[in-house]
Amino acid sequence: MKRATIESNRGKRRTARLATACAFALAGFAGAAAAGPTLTFGKEGSLTFNYSVQGWAQDRGYTSSSDSGRSTDFFLRRNRLTFSGQYNDLVGFYANLDAPADSRGGDDDKSIFFRDAYITVDHSDAMRFIVGRFKNTFTRENLEACFDALTMDRAEVLSYTPWGGSRDTGVAMWGNLADAKFQYRVMASDGREGNEVVKDSPRLTARVHVSLLDPEYDFGYRGTYLGTRRVLTIGAAYDYQQKVAYGDFVGKDDAKDTKAWTADIFYEQPTAAGTITASAAVMRRDTGKAHFGLSPDPNLPTTTDLEGWYVKAGYLLPSKIGPGRLQVFGRHERSEYNLPSGIATRSGTASASTTSSTASCSS
Secondary structure (H helix, E strand, O other): OEEEEEEOOOOOEEEEEEEEEEEEEEOOOOOHHHOOOEEEEOOOEEEEEEEEEEEEEEEEEEEOOOOEEEEEEEEEEEEEEEEEEEOOOOEEEEEEEEOOOEOHHHOOOOOOEEEEEEEEEEEEOOEEEEEEEEEOOOOHHHHEOHHHOOOOOOOOOOOOEOOOEOEEEEEEEEEEEOOOOEEEEEEEEOOOOOOOOOOOOOEEEEEEEEEOOOOOOOOOEOOOOOOOOOEEEEEEEEEEEEEEEEEEOOOOEEEEEEEEEEEEEEEEEEEOOEEEEEEEEEEEEEOOOHHHOOEOOOOOOOOOOEEEEEEEEEEEEEEEEOOEEEEEEEEEEEEEEEEOOEEEEEEEEEEEEEEEOOOOOOO
16 A cells, blocks of 8 residues: 655645555566576577566555545556577677556557667676666666565656666676675766757766675666575765756756765565565755756756655565465655745655565566
8 A cells, every 4th residue: 555645835735545456577587597488599699588577456546625536457567578698708688678557547559669778798797888778877776676676666756867767878887896795887878868958968877885795796686585695785876967957948048967866775684584674765866956947947857856765674474375475565755856836745655565486587
């Protein structure tokens, strides 16, 4: 059950209640043992096919001072066909075709597009490269695999960035040091582009983390390892792009930079009585109060100047129930939007239980 409240200085309140009746995930990638069919070519080449789908049934109700209503919807939250492999020991590739939210709200003709398409170059464990379109490396929750989330889904706004969403196109260098206890990433990407920007400059992102127990050595994280690791990881990241908007859009004046920082912590401890998982993060983005300019850019999203935090925790029962495992989780998040109408706040809590098998998706 999820309850979210949005308030502004005009005293209006809208409360949305979201109850997820059921959710299932068929995930076929959990390492080599659970991967789809693999073809080999040449001396070192390989290509693996994989299909992953996640279906949701939602019962949504809402109330306001003037209206109320309720609706039920069945849709495919994620619907993906992936191709991954290696040209040789040095160069690999990954492509992800997706038709997200298919049938949501009656839209049964969703477009299929490449959500990810990139090349990897693994020079060494300390120096790896990614080139193409892939997950931006700012927040931990965005980097957590969608089929390995602790909760039903990621935060609605805190996980993503105002421009580019969850992915961006560019190049990243990353690597593991000190037996993967320390990881670094630096990324240069498109960020905000188009006629609205003052100057077409690259978006620069840097992230580091320290693993104090078992290392998290992949580019992506998981929201839960289902008790297979003892993890305590502390991470931080910084995001910057120069001259992304005009404070005076009509007069083409008052250039604004955007900069953001985030810090996060993740903990998972398996015990004989079950597995405890906990995670928290804080984030702040500053674009120079671009919404308060003389004539603000009408295309600026509401998350242009945003700050917020979340906490989430889960408990995984020690034994299987039928074909899978039972995990109970809870979540609370809060976001504040620095908008001309007042600092709007959004907060919500969620709790539920889900069965999960050890098979999971890495994308």
